Amino acid sequence: MIVGLTGSIATGKSTVSKMLADLGAVIIDADKIVREVQQPGERAWREIVDFFGEEILQPNGELDRAKLGARVFDNPESREKLNQIVHPRVREERDLQTQEALAHNPNRIVIWDIPLLIETGIHREVERTIVVYVDQETQYARLLKRDELSAEAARKRIAAQMPVEEKKRYADFLIDNGGTIEETFQQVQDVWAKLLRLQEEGASL
Ligand SMILES: CC(C)(COP(=O)(O)OP(=O)(O)OC[C@H]1O[C@@H](n2cnc3c(N)ncnc32)[C@H](O)[C@@H]1O)[C@@H](O)C(=O)NCCC(=O)NCCS
Numbered sequence: 001m002i003v004g005l006t007g008s009i010a011t012g013k014s015t016v017s018k019m020l021a022d023l024g025a026v027i028i029d030a031d032k033i034v035r036e037v038q039q040p041g042e043r044a045w046r047e048i049v050d051f052f053g054e055e056i057l058q059p060n061g062e063l064d065r066a067k068l069g070a071r072v073f074d075n076p077e078s079r080e081k082l083n084q085i086v087h088p089r090v091r092e093e094r095d096l097q098t099q100e101a102l103a104h105n106p107n108r109i110v111i112w113d114i115p116l117l118i119e120t121g122i123h124r125e126v127e128r129t130i131v132v133y134v135d136q137e138t139q140y141a142r143l144l145k146r147d148e149l150s151a152e153a154a155r156k157r158i159a160a161q162m163p164v165e166e167k168k169r170y171a172d173f174l175i176d177n178g179g180t181i182e183e184t185f186q187q188v189q190d191v192w193a194k195l196l197r198l199q200e201e202g203a204s205l
């Protein structure tokens with residue numbers, strides 16, 4: 001079974017995906033794949049350099065993610081271009097990793113941890129969707145604290161995604177991450193138990 005996990009920036013997807021991994025899920029992490037396909041020499045890296053110029057590289061040839069982030073979160077057209085370059089590669093790698101995980105054990109629950117799951121329509125490809133949410137003030141405060149962004153940069157990053165309030169409408173399972181980590185873990189355990197039940201029902205059909 002493939003399950004989508006999303007939220008908006010800094011609402012707690014990574015926190016929840018670590019808990020699901022501890023419970024036995026296979027996690028396919030889109031942000032991690034983005035970094036892999038953007039390694040120097042890879043096709044996406046080359047296309048990014050061609051489009052954005054060598055000024056977005058560090059001296060060692062790796063992307064300067066802060067510089068590229070500043071460019072794309074400031075400008076929707078540049079962001080769209082970056083998405084067009086990167087997303088097809090991420091899809092390929094995501095599908096490969098999924099096939100590999102299921103080849104070893106077809107009964108495993110595979111979680112696609114994808115920030116833009118709903119914006120890109122990928123929620124239609126998964127069997128269930130989990131949305132992790134917090135209120136806007138908590139989201140903003142956690143983002144500022146984690147990434148040490150300016151207030152303006154944080155607002156732009158939040159504005160680059162569908163508001164989490166809207167994403168909640170697409171959820172089969174909601175996780176309120178506005179409380180303590182322990183409170184979140186209890187909800188994650190609850191969702192996991194339900195996924196296991198669904199998995200068993202599917203297997204016995
Ligand atoms: C812009 C880049 C260079 C910034 O790198 P940086 O290391 O600062 O951030 P990181 O990759 O860890 O992403 C942090 C968060 O930003 C948000 N985010 C990233 N890219 C995007 C995007 N294109 N649109 C909206 N939100 C985004 C996500 O919530 C993500 O979890 C990088 O995020 C990137 O190349 N993005 C394009 C690919 C993409 O769409 N990734 C997210 C979904 S697959």
Ligand SMILES: Nc1ncnc2c1ncn2[C@@H]1O[C@H](COP(=O)(O)OP(=O)(O)OP(=O)(O)O)[C@@H](O)[C@H]1O
Binds near residue numbers: 013015016143177178
């Ligand atoms: N319940 C919580 N209480 C306090 N802090 C939390 C809680 N959950 C997550 N955090 C912190 O909030 C920040 C954002 O969480 P996390 O990195 O899991 O979000 P994310 O949705 O994966 O972000 P991104 O979209 O950028 O990948 C992190 O610094 C994390 O440690």
